[in-house]
Amino acid sequence: MLRRFLIAICLLAVIGLGVFWVLTRPAPLNAEFASGHVADVENGARIFHAGGCASCHVAPESEDKLTLAGGEGFASDFGTFYAPNISPGPEGIGGWDLPGFARAVTRGVSPEGQHYYPAFPYTTYIHMTDTDVTDLFAYLQTLPVSDTPSKPHDVGFPFNIRRGLGLWKLLYLDEAYVMTGEMSEEVTRGRYLVEALGHCAECHTPRGPIGGLQRDAWLTGAPNPSGKGRIPNITPQGLDWSADDIAYYLQSGLTPDFDSAGGTMASVVDNMSQLPEGDRAAIAAYLKALP
Amino acid sequence: MQKTFTTRTVTAIMCGVLATAGFAASHAGEENKSVTARHAMMQMIAYHTGILGGVAKGEMEYDSAMVDAAAMNIASLAAMDRATLWIEGTEQGAATDSRAKPEIWSDAEGFGAAFEKLETAASAMVGASDAAAVGAGMGDIGGACKACHENYRGPEN
Numbered sequence: 001m002l003r004r005f006l007i008a009i010c011l012l013a014v015i016g017l018g019v020f021w022v023l024t025r026p027a028p029l030n031a032e033f034a035s036g037h038v039a040d041v042e043n044g045a046r047i048f049h050a051g052g053c054a055s056c057h058v059a060p061e062s063e064d065k066l067t068l069a070g071g072e073g074f075a076s077d078f079g080t081f082y083a084p085n086i087s088p089g090p091e092g093i094g095g096w097d098l099p100g101f102a103r104a105v106t107r108g109v110s111p112e113g114q115h116y117y118p119a120f121p122y123t124t125y126i127h128m129t130d131t132d133v134t135d136l137f138a139y140l141q142t143l144p145v146s147d148t149p150s151k152p153h154d155v156g157f158p159f160n161i162r163r164g165l166g167l168w169k170l171l172y173l174d175e176a177y178v179m180t181g182e183m184s185e186e187v188t189r190g191r192y193l194v195e196a197l198g199h200c201a202e203c204h205t206p207r208g209p210i211g212g213l214q215r216d217a218w219l220t221g222a223p224n225p226s227g228k229g230r231i232p233n234i235t236p237q238g239l240d241w242s243a244d245d246i247a248y249y250l251q252s253g254l255t256p257d258f259d260s261a262g263g264t265m266a267s268v269v270d271n272m273s274q275l276p277e278g279d280r281a282a283i284a285a286y287l288k289a290l291p
Numbered sequence: 292m293q294k295t296f297t298t299r300t301v302t303a304i305m306c307g308v309l310a311t312a313g314f315a316a317s318h319a320g321e322e323n324k325s326v327t328a329r330h331a332m333m334q335m336i337a338y339h340t341g342i343l344g345g346v347a348k349g350e351m352e353y354d355s356a357m358v359d360a361a362a363m364n365i366a367s368l369a370a371m372d373r374a375t376l377w378i379e380g381t382e383q384g385a386a387t388d389s390r391a392k393p394e395i396w397s398d399a400e401g402f403g404a405a406f407e408k409l410e411t412a413a414s415a416m417v418g419a420s421d422a423a424a425v426g427a428g429m430g431d432i433g434g435a436c437k438a439c440h441e442n443y444r445g446p447e448n
Contacts, residue, residue: 228446248348252433258337258344260436263446269437 024166026109033099034130044139047132049274050197051125053140055267056083059148065270068092069146074119076225078211079155081119089145101137102130108169115165117153118211123173127196172212179218183289190286193279198272203231203264219290235290246284251277323386325378330388332368332376336409339365340432343416347426358425362416365432369410373403383445390445398442405439 048054057068070085070092085092093101100111108115108122116122128136158164178201179191194200205213206222221233232238241249245256250272253261261269272280342361345351382391395402412431419425 226446244348244350248344252344252429253437254340254344254429254433258341260433260440262440262444266437266441 020163020167023170024115024163026103026113026115026166027107029099029103029107033102034134037131037134039138040131040135041138041142043132044135044137046275046279047128047136047197048139049271050193050279051128051136052198052268052271053086055264055271057086059146064144067144067146068140069148070150071148074225075227076119076211078117078159079153081117081153081155082151084150085146085148086140087143087146088141089147091147091149092145093140094145098134098137102133105133105136108165108173115162115169117155117162117165118168118172121199121202123213124196124199124202126173126175127177127192129196132197168210168212171210174215178215179286179289184285186282186285187289189279190282190284190289193275193283194286198268198283200234204234219287234287236288237291239287243281243284243288246287247277247280250280250283320384320386320389323378323381323389325376325381326386326389326391329376329391332371336365336368336436339368340436343425343429343432346422347429349422353422353425355420358419359417362413362419362428365413366410366417369406369413373406377402383448388448390448392443392445395443402439402443405435405443408438409435 053068054065056072056074057070058065059067059069059071060073062069068086070083072083074081074083088094096104096111103109104111104116104122105125106122106128107126108118108120110116125133153160177191177195179187179195183191201213201219203225204219204221205215206217206220208214219234221238222231224231239246241256249255249261250269252273253266253269255261260266272283339361342351342357343365346353346358377391377395379396380386381389382393382395383389409432412428412435416425416428416432419428
């Protein structure tokens with residue numbers, strides 16, 4: 001009797017492990033990724049700025065915004081994550097190929113087949129077009145190499161079991177856009193800049209207990225993970241700036257009261273100010289079109 | 292034009308009142324008059340930047356006398372002797388309402404250079420011949436505000 005019971009338990013455990021293994025398997029990517037597209041480095045630079053890569057991957061306190069040495073720490077409820085070196089050298093993405101890079105950026109899976117923590121906003125980048133990913137990869141190759149090794153994350157059990165992130169991805173890695181329905185061309189462009197590249201929601205949207213974004217409270221503000229203050233609501237419910245005010249803020253860093261952007265937004269403005277004017281206007285139009 | 296200025300002034304005063312109410316709510320540290328004076332100076336800079344920004348954004352009509360006066364006032368404000376204003380021991384936490392980072396004193400040279408950057412940017416704005424020129428000059432003025440705030444201003448109280 002006891003023997004049969006133990007066998008049943010073991011069988012269930014094996015089945016459970018099998019299901020876990022299948023469910024948490026890092027997803028492969030279409031092998032014909034972006035085939036036939038000739039990389040456009042100039043567009044890659046635009047994607048780099050719109051995606052805000054430098055804000056996290058530049059070494060802390062460094063004034064050199066193009067050497068992506070990593071090392072900046074991001075405190076969270078689950079531990080502290082450190083941005084890795086993504087410069088085009090041996091310590092970074094030097095040996096990577098395009099499909100590997102695309103899988104990393106848009107699916108959060110390393111070339112070795114390991115899940116990345118969602119501190120890396122691949123839940124945003126999943127919306128990036130294949131050609132933009134290709135252009136971005138080409139642009140990154142033009143940046144300086146850094147020899148600084150990446151710092152391991154400081155994350156405790158059970159969050160240090162990366163395989164478990166496969167389950168998290170089943171819940172939160174979603175190819176669908178948040179804003180749907182009829183929209184103008186400008187708002188559609190703004191949606192791409194906000195939802196696919198700018199990852200505004202990573203800070204401006206509240207998170208659930210296991211760190212997933214609450215898509216039904218999109219961009220309505222959230223506690224500051226640094227522990228001090230709140231990240232503001234940037235929907236029309238919380239921000240009464242005109243579209244011009246928003247676009248001007250993203251360009252100059254100046255609020256309608258002519259105070260200047262502070263905290264991490266200062267770094268976002270550094271990126272946004274390098275985009276064409278039409279892109280900033282599109283972001284403003286998108287924010288004004290939110291419920 | 293006149294109406295725009297009146298509306299702006301009223302808005303500015305209301306903002307000031309609200310800001311004061313907000314400041315009053317946080318009572319970390321000891322009262323120090325230099326902090327109040329610093330905030331008044333910052334409000335003066337913001338007010339004049341607002342005139343230039345209004346022209347740059349197309350919300351206000353270009354008026355060369357106004358543009359030059361605003362730019363010169365910002366340059367003068369940036370050139371004020373800091374000895375009476377940034378008194379040691381009035382950093383965030385030590386003085387009520389202060390958001391001054393200790394780096395203002397530990398890196399006094401860098402702090403001075405940041406103000407010089409604003410003075411240079413504002414002086415360069417004098418003589419801007421149309422709204423587009425004002426807009427072009429705003430990049431350096433806004434950049435000076437932002438760079439200094441990033442390095443020397445602490446988070447909101």
